[in-house]
Amino acid sequence: MTEEEIRFVVDGFTRGSIPDYQVSALLMAICFNGLDQKETASLTSAMIDSGERIDLSSVPGVKVDKHSTGGVGDKTTLVLGPLVAAAGLPVAKMSGRGLGHTGGTLDKLESIPGFQVDISPEDFVRQVGKTGLAVCAQSQKLVPADKKLYALRDVTGTVENLSLIASSVMSKKLASGADAIVIDIKVGDGAFVKTVSEAEELASMMISTAQEMGKKLVAVITNMDQPLGMSVGNLLEVQEAIETLKGKGPDDLKEVCLILGSHMLVLGNRFDSLEPAKSHLQTLLENGKAFEKFCEFVESQGGDVEFVQSANFPESKVILSYHAKEEGYLMDINALEIGNASMFLGAGRQTKESTIDHLAGLVLLKKQGDFVRKGETLAMLHTENAGFIEKAKTSLDKAFQYSSEKPVHQPLILKTVL
Numbered sequence: 001m002t003e004e005e006i007r008f009v010v011d012g013f014t015r016g017s018i019p020d021y022q023v024s025a026l027l028m029a030i031c032f033n034g035l036d037q038k039e040t041a042s043l044t045s046a047m048i049d050s051g052e053r054i055d056l057s058s059v060p061g062v063k064v065d066k067h068s069t070g071g072v073g074d075k076t077t078l079v080l081g082p083l084v085a086a087a088g089l090p091v092a093k094m095s096g097r098g099l100g101h102t103g104g105t106l107d108k109l110e111s112i113p114g115f116q117v118d119i120s121p122e123d124f125v126r127q128v129g130k131t132g133l134a135v136c137a138q139s140q141k142l143v144p145a146d147k148k149l150y151a152l153r154d155v156t157g158t159v160e161n162l163s164l165i166a167s168s169v170m171s172k173k174l175a176s177g178a179d180a181i182v183i184d185i186k187v188g189d190g191a192f193v194k195t196v197s198e199a200e201e202l203a204s205m206m207i208s209t210a211q212e213m214g215k216k217l218v219a220v221i222t223n224m225d226q227p228l229g230m231s232v233g234n235l236l237e238v239q240e241a242i243e244t245l246k247g248k249g250p251d252d253l254k255e256v257c258l259i260l261g262s263h264m265l266v267l268g269n270r271f272d273s274l275e276p277a278k279s280h281l282q283t284l285l286e287n288g289k290a291f292e293k294f295c296e297f298v299e300s301q302g303g304d305v306e307f308v309q310s311a312n313f314p315e316s317k318v319i320l321s322y323h324a325k326e327e328g329y330l331m332d333i334n335a336l337e338i339g340n341a342s343m344f345l346g347a348g349r350q351t352k353e354s355t356i357d358h359l360a361g362l363v364l365l366k367k368q369g370d371f372v373r374k375g376e377t378l379a380m381l382h383t384e385n386a387g388f389i390e391k392a393k394t395s396l397d398k399a400f401q402y403s404s405e406k407p408v409h410q411p412l413i414l415k416t417v418l
Contacts, residue, residue, distance in 0.1 A: 001035075003042040010046040014145045020152055027149075027158040035163035037208045043163070044209050047171035050145035054121050056092055056177035059129045062268040063090045065178035066260060067169055069193060069202075071186040072339035073227035077105045077135065078241035079249075079257045080264075082294035085132035086284045087261075089268040092128045093135045094142070094176045097349075106137055111235035111358035115303035125177075131300045133293065143171045160192055166205040174209075180216040180267035182260050187414060188225035190335020196221060196414055203417035218263045219417040222256055223410055226333040226368050229253040233347040233361015236382065239313055245291040252367075252412055258282060259413055316359045316382035320389060324372045328402035333368055337399035341392040345383040357384055362392070369407055 009026060012018035035043065056063045064084065068074055081091045095117075097104035106117045117137045119127070127134040138147075146168050153159045173181050183206055185199045186192075193199045203219030210217035229250040231240040243249040244257065262277040271277035284290045299305045307313075342348055346357030363380045366372055378400060381392055 001039055001042070003045075006039065006042045007046045007049075010043070010050060010145050014050045014148060023149070023152060024156050027153060027156055027161075027164070030163060031158050031161045034161075037205055040163045040166055040205050041209045041212045043167040044170045044174070045213070047143055047145040047149070047167060048175045051143050051175070052121070052139070052141040053175050054092075054125065054139075054142070054177040056090075056125055056128060056179075058125065059090050059092075061090055062179045063092050063128065063177060064180045064182070064264045064268050065091070065093050065173055065176060066182045066184065066264065067173055068184040069165070069169070069186050069191060071224040071228060072190040072335040072342070073229045073232045073237065073253075074186065074224075075105075075108060075229065075231075075237040075241045075253070076184065076257055076260065078108060078238060078294075079244045079253065079290075080261055081133050081135060082245060082297055083257060083281055083284060083290045084261050084264050085297070086289045086293040087265055087270060087280060088132070089265060089270055090128050091133045091264075092124070092176060092178055094138045094172060095135055096138065105135065107356050107358070108234045108237050109135065109301075109303075111238055112298060113304040113307050115298065116301050119301065127300055131296055133297045134301070135297075136301075138172060143175050146171050162193075162198065162202045162205060165192070166202055166209065170206055170209045174213055174215060178215070180264070181210065181218075182263045182267065183217065183219040184256070184260055185219055185221045186224035187221055188223055188335060189337075190227065190339055191224040200415065200417060207417065216267050218267060220260055220263065220413065221415040221417065223412050223414055224335050225410060227335050227338050227364065228256065230364045230367075231361065232338055232342040232364075233345075233382065234356065234358040235313060236347075236359075236361040236363060238308075239311075242291065242294070242308060242311070245285065245294050246288070247285040254285070255412055263416075314359060316357075316384055318381075318383050318386045318389070320381050321377045322362075322379045322381055322393060322396050324374055324376045324378050324400070324402075325397065326402040327372065327374045328404050329406045330366055330368050330370050330372060330400060331403035331407050332399075332401035333364070333366075334399040334401070337395045338362070338364070341381075341395035341399065344392040344395060345381060345388050346385065360384065369409060371406075372402075
């Protein structure tokens, strides 16, 4: 397709002159035949031009953004944003809500009392300049074509096409005004992308699109065969992020954040290489500067700072333990089934109309490779409704797989595409 043909469709669909059924046919054709890199870049550009852009040129320095393709327990933005901002690099991020088994950053932030995710583009720019960090919901006027196209993709089974994923992500990232972007492409059971080869193809599309528009982009392919960290939910993940910002927290979450953050600092010209950047970020976790920036960020968006500082968080009415069915090494903790269990407990949306329970979710006590005895507690389940427990346990029965032999350790960082 030519750029003119792609713009004709995007413009017509956004304005309403081209009906859903025609665009549905096009989406299906794209899923069957794909788009090449030039077509993907043209689609991205047309989607950006369907609405307003955010101008961050008034903020000094290189503005960076980070995006994750979605996973279970993926609270990296809550750690990474304050951490990189504490290093002096402005972070401007627009995020989404969760649907299905993957949690949304906005839902997690809204579990902090008073936190406002709906801020105007003007306030967004002002806050990036003042605090060095802003995370908010996508403006209604920003990339409206993506919203319409995504809603149609959702009901036509065309969400997982790589070209459509690339154009959707990149249109929002580039319209948000960042100069450099780090993409965390999750691969595995709990992710949209199932193989490293698919992730590499997606990364190549995104890098090519960014280059055509004069932006810098690095893609880090990370493992999502098991949940990231130990907590899956909303407030439960905020608590874990706070622990990590204080220099504690799970090793896998900390490692992913340090790697992604190092790439952001290099792209932002703060460091020439990854190792000194990583060392600096580790220091910011240990000396309290990262958590201080998180508190400043929460306060700047109306959140209750005393709430996050107190570490005295509310809990669900019902908290029950889930026990190992067998003795042996944990061969697998299937991230998709863990995400489903959390969703059934009330932490996720089974439909777009579902209401989130910010206290619900689960906390894992074990990771892949750990040895467990039959009857040992593997996870704590949090919910407001005891009736949700059995359905969640059915997913957990599928999630935990046992072996008499210790499984081979799987790396967390699978590949980096520059």
